[in-house]
Amino acid sequence: KNEVEQSPQNLTAQEGEFITINCSYSVGISALHWLQQHPGGGIVSLFMLSSGKKKHGRLIATINIQEKHSSLHITASHPRDSAVYICAVSTSGNTPLVFGKGTRLSVIA
């Protein structure tokens, strides 16, 4: 059974701080997703990766397949980054995503 663990569960940061959220998983995967969920329920896909590193604006996602670990970084954090960030993995084929429990981020001005 694939387990997805995220840390920390909750994170409070001052505006401008560099933020890191970590994700570890237990079995081989085909892709790892970083998702953002704002209050109200909607989920937005931020990144999908299977190796290396991706960057979009102030967001950077990295993955180490050998170590089964991924990180999401936010540079120059802003209050609008406040949300729940969820790590999810897909194993193979058209299988459902396995989700972590999420990291609740609050950025204070």
Add this chain to the structure above:
Amino acid sequence: EAGVAQSPRYKIIEKRQSVAFWCNPISGHATLYWYQQILGQGPKLLIQFQNNGVVDDSQLPKDRFSAERLKGVDSTLKIQPAKLEDSAVYLCASSHGRTFGYGYTFGSGTRLTVV
């Protein structure tokens, strides 16, 4: 490209009442998922469709939940009768499954409150 459409956005019902949610996936996406997300937890798969067939419904509480995808496009999820513990966000997602990452796209969800 239009996203995954869900309705309603919010619903409040009394326990023992019935409720239905609707999802329209991205055009061409063969696979459709319904997830239940209870406050403070990650989403949990309820049911997965491939076209109009069920692939996995092992975690669907079949005594009260039902879902269908009659023409392999839109899907409805029904709860009858609802219980207090059904209060959650119900997320619909779709994927095409043809290339890396499978094009997972989520709807905005339906927040259900059972009182």
